[in-house]
Amino acid sequence: MSTDRYNARDAEPRWQAIWNERGIFRTRNDDPRPKFFVMEMFPYPSGRIHIGHGRNYVMGDVLARYKRMQGFNVLHPMGWDAFGLPAENAAIERGIHPKSWTYENIASMKEQLQLLGLSLDWNREIATCDPSYYVEQQRIFLDFLEKGLAYRKESEVNWDPVDNTVLANEQVIDGRGWRSGAVVERRKLSQWFFRITAFAQELLDALDTLDRWPDKVRLMQRNWIGRSEGLEVLFELSKGAVAAAGVPAVKVYTTRPDTLFGASFLALSPDHPLTQHLAATRPELAAFVADCKTGGTSAEAIETQEKKGFDTGLTVVHPLDPARTVPVYVANFVLMDYGTGAIFGCPAHDQRDLDFARKYGLTVTPVVLPPGADPAAFAVGEEAYDGEGTLYNSQFLDGLSIEAAKEQVARRLERFRVGEQPQGMRKVNFRLRDWGISRQRYWGCPIPIIHCPSCGPVPVPRDQLPVQLPDDVTFDRPGNPLDRAKAWRDVPCPKCGAPAKRETDTMDTFVDSSWYYLRYASDTVERPLDKAAVAHWLPVDQYIGGIEHAILHLLYSRFFTRALKACDRVNVAEPFAGLFTQGMIVHETYKDQEGRWLFPEEVKHLGTGKAVKIDTGEEVVVGPPEKMSKSKRNVVPPEVVADTYGVDTARWFMLSDTPPERDSEWTQSGIEGAWRFVQRVWRQVQEAIELGAPKGAEKPASFDAAATALRRAAHGLSHQVADDVERLRFNVAVAHVHEFANAFGQAIAAARAAAQVPADLAFALREAAEIVTRVVGPMTPHLAEECWAALGHDTLLAEAAWPLAEPDLLVENTITLPIQINGKKRDDIVVPREATAAEVEAAVLAMDSVRKALDGKPPKRIIVVPQRIVNVVA
RNA sequence: GCGGGUGUGGCGGAACCGGUAGACGCGACGGACUCAAAAUCCGUUUCUGGUGACAGAGUGUCGGUUCGAGUCCGACCACCCGCACCA
Structure with missing residues (x-):
């Protein structure tokens, strides 16, 4: 038996050097094979990376290597999102120029990334802070300016x-x-x-075409664009108020015109022209407006601040009931850049309006009656009712549904006139605002x-x-x-x-990152945005990155391709055909007794869930797994993992166990398990070489049960892992390789026990080794090259083809069906694959366990789901 | 505040379109090999009761639909992400 360990520290740099020398990951635009464009969101060069950064690059790399084996011309580029605030902070805090800080970070991060053995085309590397990159961005800006964008x-x-x-x-x-x-x-x-609002409808509509995006991201974008159909309504100022207001009417936007009879106030934005007009002569209003201006501009800051209003003393006439007037407030929660900057409040059916009405003692009149509620008794307390129902307290709308009432109000107000204008106008509104790019x-x-x-x-x-x-x-x-x-x-x-x-x-x-994927398509600096190259490579077949970019970056990029198309710079509308959002790598946190954060390498775990500081033996407070961050010191540098276990071990671990879209916890025992498995693959391939047939041996005419079982396992592996990788289910791919290794181990043991290995088993062992080597190739590429060479190949595994499974070996002839009685599993039955439902039913009813359960009575019902399950209802 | 998501053994997780819950790995326990250890290999491992065959319970909580629910529906709880100048 070969007892040699696989030596990653020797093999990994060796194979990386060979890949580099032969330039095999360099992509040519004139390659005739079908294209596949895979990229991960490019990093901000913040300094040193930790292993948490590596996960999405490894996932993209597995896909890139797999697609190469499937015969695609793969583009897998890398770059740097190099402009940004942290570089200026470094300049302020440490006196380093942002440029040198950024380029130094790029250099060290590049070195760390290269360590991971990623199959990247570094010839297309870009940095957004480089004038050769941003010159094109300035041209794009001028294009947009000319087009009015x-x-x-x-x-x-x-x-x-x-x-x-x-x-x-x-x-x-x-x-x-x-x-x-x-x-x-x-x-x-x-x-x-x-x-960007010029494309609001199109950006919304095209979401339906993005069938390889996560539903949740499409939903988030849909809500962000926020299309609403509503009505603009003019509220005329009461007779005595027109002079003070200086205008005859206030225009509000509402999506609930059906609740108009429940209106108890109007609220203006502090930035509304009428507010500004009134504030010019009324210091107490001016002071209120100034007060509204404190605090940040973020939506979160504005929406979580206390709701406050100011009664202007003005009133407006109710558009549908001239006998009624409604007071006009200025309120800090009304935004000038959405709708018309003015709303009417219907407290009974909107929570924010209700809170406001309670605070300022305004009337609350319900106008939508929930189904089955008693109109005499229904009242709104502290919770507004925004569900379905029937209109009441609403004159001519009484008895109508919400939808019908909306329609009636719109029709009537469209006919009414305020001066020359119709009093009501249907209006589609978007929550999406134009993109402010000045910094x-x-x-x-x-x-x-x-x-x-x-x-x-x-x-x-x-x-x-x-x-x-x-x-x-x-x-x-x-x-x-x-x-x-x-x-x-x-x-x-x-x-x-x-x-x-x-x-x-x-x-x-965000402007920099809105078009970098187009820059990658071009292989020349002279034409950074090359229409033909973009036409060839785009859309990106698989884009991989964090969920935190679900809205802004991805929406801006979708806008950018459309805007560039309008400028005739590209021909593609949607930049990313496939999107995958991966989870973060998290790690436990450690604090000493004084509350100082400790690095993982300073800590030793005792078996009992407790941990101590290695040098002092002092007990350590173990915190829950959190996103790796320098400040909490729960980081693992990739060099340390590479030196101790090798990069392939780290890659294998990052792909194992946790579904890629979920957060994954980095643990010492997990990395050790991955290391053991890397060694196991190496050992099994060595043993198969020793016990199996020589390279190129003739295929035997027949295989016995043991050899067939191994062949089924190996061919099934290549089939299943291909499917898993296509669907980016890397953790399941890893489990399938583990399962195979268990079968492979049994076959190897059987061969070792035999006096002489039979020819069919010898062939199957050799074949299995050749298959598993290629199957793990995308995941542990250095190990696979080493195995490939040991198997006697003088080609590179990185350039080998994916093993094709023989279809006959993928189907079983018999199927084990679980038998349920009243929904509980009680037995199994083995049936031929092609057995009909009637045959299965007869066989099941003849079973002892079923007969016993039925106790001589006929079954009430029997459900046979072919090739799945049988349920007998007694 | 608004929008989106997640929740399954001691742990990470698997389970395709509603069809055997716990694949696979980690940890733990037991065994083989060894003078011994390391490494490796084999076995057991959801919980409760039982020597055992077996029985019952079980996928955050409560309720519903169904022959059958981790999966679908309703309500709730906990945690995570985004909110337009962090990237």
């Missing part, structure tokens, strides 16, 4: 009044600036926007615009692109260094030549 408008930012700087949402903590601690204000700035920061793609006092914003002429970031900047003061970079900023207007200033805002980093 980019424009400028006012929009609010988080403003830190002490540091005099704009804050990101994550820099606002409990409504205060993270560095200054000052209460944050919302302040308006003129900013650039991409008109008041240095480390991002410069927006190629020059602001001229007389010509306004002027595009930078295309022959002057890229507008490169100046290197000579300082981070010693808060604010955007580009505002202070005079030599860079002050330029003549391209139109009139007068002194002008560059746009100092840079682009949102």
Whole structure:
């Protein structure tokens, strides 16, 4: 018996060097084979990576290697999402220039990634902070500008009044600036926007075509786009109020016109023109509006703040009942950029309106009666009723369903006139807002615009692109260094030549990641966005990344391809045909008695669930598994795993046990189990070489039961693992390989026990070794190369074909059916595969156990599900 | 606050379209090999009762549909993710 261990530390670098030398993962655009484009979401170069980062790259790599074996021309690229806030924070905190910080991180992360043995085409590597990348992004911006897909408008930012700087949402903590601690204000700035709303309907409709996306992601996008059909309704101001308001009517948007008779107030956004008009002469309202401006701009901050209102004293006339008037409030929860910036409140049927009405003592009139409720007794307490029902308390709507009432109200108000306008207008609204891309920061793609006092914003002429970031900047003061970079900023207007200033805002980093997959398609720097290459490679066949990008990144990318298509730059609308969202790797956390975080390598587990610090023996507090993070020290560096067990072990472990879409826990015992299995595969292949037939031996004419069982197991393995990998069920693929190894082990033991190995078994052993080596190839590629070479091949396994299963070996001739009596399993029966339901029924009724259960009586019912189950109802 | 998800043995999890719950692995226990150990191999391992054959219970909780529910429906509980300037 060969007792040699598989030496990963020797084999892994050796095979990686050979793959590199032969350039086998380099992809050519003119390769005639069918294409397969697989990519993982590119990383932000934050520093060192930990093993938690590796999971999605390994999953993508398994698929890439598998598809290569299936004969595809695979594109599997990698790049760096290299612009962003952390680089500037490093500059502020440690005085390192964002550029050198970023490129140093890229260098070390690249080294770590290469360690994982990923079959990437590094020739197509990109970094979004590189001018050769962002020059094209600036061209795209100008294309969008020409097509009206980019424009400028006012929009609010988080403003830190002490540091005099704009804050990101994550820099606002409990409504205060993270560095200054000052209460944050919302302040308006003129900013650039991409008109994603122009595609709102199309982005919504096309979700139905994305059948290889998770349903939950499509649902999240659908809700985010938030299409609603409603009615815009004009509320005329009461006679005495028109003068004060300066306008004859207020327009509100509602999706529930059926509840109009339940209206008890109108609420205006603090930013509504009428609010602004009134506040100009009423200091107490101005103060209320100013108060509404404190706190962050995030939806979470706005929606969780206390609901507050201000009674303007004005009233409006009810559109369907001129005898009634309704008070007008200003409320902090009404958003100016959704609908018309004004709503009517129907407290009985909307929880937020109800809370507001209770707080300010407004009437609550139910107008929708739940099915079966008594109209005399039904009342709304602390919970609004938003279910189905019948209209009442609503004059001409009484007795109608909600849908019918909506229709009646719309028809009637469309006929009414307020001045020249119809009082009601049907309107489709989207929750989706245009995408604000301006960032008041240095480390991002410069927006190629020059602001001229007389010509306004002027595009930078295309022959002057890229507008490169100046290197000579300082981070010693808060604010955007580009505002202070005079030599860079002050330029003549391209139109009139007068002194002008560059746009100092840079682009949102989501812009960078909205088209990088298109850049990968091109194999030349000269044409970073190459229409023909995009037509060849897109859509991405399989995109793999975290669920945290379910909405923004993926929606922005879907918008980008459409916008680029409108500019005639590409021909593809949907960028990602297949999407997979993988879970994170989590790890236990450890704290010593003083509450300091400890690294896993400082801790030793005792059998009892307790753990101690290795050097002191002090007991350690073991916390639940959490996302790996530097701050909690629950990280495992890939180098350490590679040095101790080898990369293939780490890859195998990452694919094992946990379904890939779920969070997976990294454990020491798990990695040791993976290491044992890697060794087991190696040993079994060695033994099969020793006991089996030589390479190229002739196939025997027949196989006995033992040899056939092994052949069934091996051929079944290749069939099942292919299916598992296609469906990205890597944990099940791993289980199938384990199952095979158990069968392989028995066959090897049988061969070893025989005086002389029979020819059919010898052939089957050899065949099994050849099959399992190729099947594990995508998952443990270095081990597989080593086995492949040991089997006598002088080709690379990475370039071998997937083993084709013989169909005859995949079907069983007999089937074991479970027998249930009254839904409980009581027995089994073995029947021929092609037995009819009637034959099965007869056989079942003849069984002792069934006869006993029936006790001489005929069964009430008997259900035979062919090839599945039999249920006898006694 | 709004939107989305997850929940199965001691642990990670499997179970296809409603059809044998617990595949496979980890851990634990027992055995073989060994002078011994490591490594390896074999066996047992959901819970309760029983020496045993076996019986009963069991997929977060409560209820429903069905011949049959981890799977479908309703209500609830716990935890996780996103919310437009983190990436």
